[in-house]
Amino acid sequence: xxxxxxxxxxxxxxxxxxxxxxxxxxxxxxxxxxxxxxxxxxxxxxxxxxxxxxxxxxxxxxxxxxxxxxxxxxxxxxxxxxxxxxxxxxxxxxxxxxxxxxxxxxxxxxxxxxxxxxxxxxxxxxxxxxxxxxxxxxxxxxxxxxxxxxxxxxxxxxxxxxxxxxxxxxxxxxxxxxxxxxxxxxxxxxxxxxxxxxxxxxxxxxxxxxxxxxxxxxxxxxxxxx
Amino acid sequence: xxxxxxxxxxxxxxxxxxxxxxxxxxxxxxxxxxxxxxxxxxxxxxxxxxxxxxxxxxxxxxxxxxxxxxxxxxxxxxxxxxxxxxxxxxxxxxxxxxxxxxxxxxxxxxxxxxxxxxxxxxxxxxxxxxxxxxxxxxxxxxxxxxxxxxxxxxxxxxxxxxxxxxxxxxxxxxxxxxxxxxxxxxxxxxxxxxxxxxxxxxxxxxxxxxxxxxxxxxxxxxxxxxxxxxxxxxxxxxxxxxxxxxxxxxxxxxxxxxxxxxxxxxxxxxxxxxxxxxxxxxxxxxxxxxxxxxxxxxxxxxxxxxxxxxxxxxxxxxxxxxxxxxxxx
Numbered sequence: 001x002x003x004x005x006x007x008x009x010x011x012x013x014x015x016x017x018x019x020x021x022x023x024x025x026x027x028x029x030x031x032x033x034x035x036x037x038x039x040x041x042x043x044x045x046x047x048x049x050x051x052x053x054x055x056x057x058x059x060x061x062x063x064x065x066x067x068x069x070x071x072x073x074x075x076x077x078x079x080x081x082x083x084x085x086x087x088x089x090x091x092x093x094x095x096x097x098x099x100x101x102x103x104x105x106x107x108x109x110x111x112x113x114x115x116x117x118x119x120x121x122x123x124x125x126x127x128x129x130x131x132x133x134x135x136x137x138x139x140x141x142x143x144x145x146x147x148x149x150x151x152x153x154x155x156x157x158x159x160x161x162x163x164x165x166x167x168x169x170x171x172x173x174x175x176x177x178x179x180x181x182x183x184x185x186x187x188x189x190x191x192x193x194x195x196x197x198x199x200x201x202x203x204x205x206x207x208x209x210x211x212x213x214x215x216x217x218x219x220x221x222x223x224x225x226x
Numbered sequence: 227x228x229x230x231x232x233x234x235x236x237x238x239x240x241x242x243x244x245x246x247x248x249x250x251x252x253x254x255x256x257x258x259x260x261x262x263x264x265x266x267x268x269x270x271x272x273x274x275x276x277x278x279x280x281x282x283x284x285x286x287x288x289x290x291x292x293x294x295x296x297x298x299x300x301x302x303x304x305x306x307x308x309x310x311x312x313x314x315x316x317x318x319x320x321x322x323x324x325x326x327x328x329x330x331x332x333x334x335x336x337x338x339x340x341x342x343x344x345x346x347x348x349x350x351x352x353x354x355x356x357x358x359x360x361x362x363x364x365x366x367x368x369x370x371x372x373x374x375x376x377x378x379x380x381x382x383x384x385x386x387x388x389x390x391x392x393x394x395x396x397x398x399x400x401x402x403x404x405x406x407x408x409x410x411x412x413x414x415x416x417x418x419x420x421x422x423x424x425x426x427x428x429x430x431x432x433x434x435x436x437x438x439x440x441x442x443x444x445x446x447x448x449x450x451x452x453x454x455x456x457x458x459x460x461x462x463x464x465x466x467x468x469x470x471x472x473x474x475x476x477x478x479x480x481x482x483x484x485x486x487x488x489x490x491x492x493x494x495x496x497x498x499x500x501x502x503x504x505x506x507x508x509x510x511x512x513x514x515x516x517x518x519x520x521x522x523x524x525x526x527x528x529x530x531x532x533x534x535x536x537x538x539x540x541x542x543x544x545x546x547x548x549x550x551x552x553x554x555x
Contacts, residue, residue, distance in 0.1 A: 057555065081555070082452050098443070113451055
């Protein structure tokens with residue numbers, strides 16, 4: 001589960017002239033139970049990416065208390081954070097695939113970091129490649145793929161290790177309607193199995209098709225929770 | 227069918243090979259296999275030369291301390307005249323002094339220079355002749371376990387009583403000066419080794435930082451996926467250790483001919499024995515000869531150079547990568 005109490009976040013301060021950095025998040029407080037699904041909404045610059053960054057353990061909050069999967073992030077050791085990150089899957093808006101690794105190895109990364117046996121890695125990766133419809137592109141490099149295919153690789157990589165928390169930033173941007181619906185079905189299935197899911201999106205049609213609890217941000221503040 | 231074939235499990239070697247290269251760090255690109263070994267090889271040659279200097283200075287210091295420094299030279303004027311002390315049978319001054327020296331505590335060896343040795347000693351001044359018109363004083367070398375100034379003074383007083391006019395010269399003063407010189411050389415050589423190690427550390431750290439900058443994206447990505455600092459630092463450190471080992475090995479091999487040459491040049495100063503034989507072309511004999519040509523501590527140092535380079539590389543990279551990773555959350 002996720003729990004925030006008065007969480008604030010400011011990017012690294014210390015400009016050349018001593019000016020302080022802008023505040024990205026202010027006094028956020030909300031909870032998402034285990035297996036909960038939340039839409040994360042708000043205009044550009046509202047703080048969605050900053051919140052996802054905090055939840056993906058890409059930064060620590062500058063104030064307040066953030067608890068993820070039972071750990072207090074403000075006080076967790078680096079090793080504990082690393083362990084926790086292995087239980088989180090992230091779909092980045094810009095995919096963040098490694099261009100010099102084949103699709104197979106990109107997707108296998110989370111499993112290999114968990115030192116899973118190579119036989120198991122092979123079977124899991126091929127199963128998910130089948131699911132995302134990229135079985136024939138296992139040996140292709142990301143630059144050889146279309147935007148939609150890259151997004152599907154990023155999604156496969158985010159969920160292959162059955163994480164306890166999935167964070168997705170605009171995961172359907174490059175997908176056609178059929179693939180977007182399949183992705184949402186997958187998220188629902190995962191949620192049913194106990195995975196907590198947060199999806200940031202501007203896609204109103206998708207939100208209407210898959211109504212769920214919404215968290216709306218504006219200027220770094222939570223303006224709607226329901 | 228094609229898909230099924232593609233999905234067939236690869237062999238064990240293929241799986242191992244794939245897993246080995248598949249965390250995306252691509253260390254062969256981050257830490258290329260030419261520059262670092264070349265730099266480490268150059269450092270290893272310098273370190274080997276400096277260590278050779280240190281070893282040589284240590285050997286000279288030991289020899290000068292235990293050789294010349296512990297020797298007393300005794301000069302007995304009018305050696306064949308009767309000694310002052312009355313004995314039966316009566317002794318010459320030289321024999322009386324020799325008898326007194328034999329009873330000296332701590333005396334390891336007493337040697338009176340014979341006529342030929344005296345002639346050799348005086349040759350630079352008097353030329354090659356054995357027949358001197360003047361009566362020469364007897365010269366006796368007394369090798370002590372350790373010659374302290376107090377011992378020499380006490381001995382001089384005792385011998386003066388036995389044979390007045392006998393002179394005791396303590397060579398230790400020169401030996402100690404030479405010993406101090408050798409110790410200084412030894413310290414300088416060790417300082418040179420420390421500087422070489424320092425430069426190697428800086429070079430390895432700079433190369434590692436360049437590698438980290440080149441692979442920033444995959445490092446950040448696998449860090450965000452849960453790779454620990456230890457995993458990432460370990461991957462880089464193992465690669466650096468391997469490259470440094472190769473460089474250290476190459477440097478040791480390159481330094482070997484220089485060290486053999488230096489050992490042959492330095493041999494007369496370190497030992498009174500004949501110079502070591504020249505290594506032969508026969509491999510088996512050549513290696514045996516080589517082992518005898520170089521001092522044992524230097525051979526051990528040469529053998530330790532590559533593992534030491536690997537260790538320095540491993541430690542430096544671990545520290546550099548871990549410090550760099552601290553900039554990530």
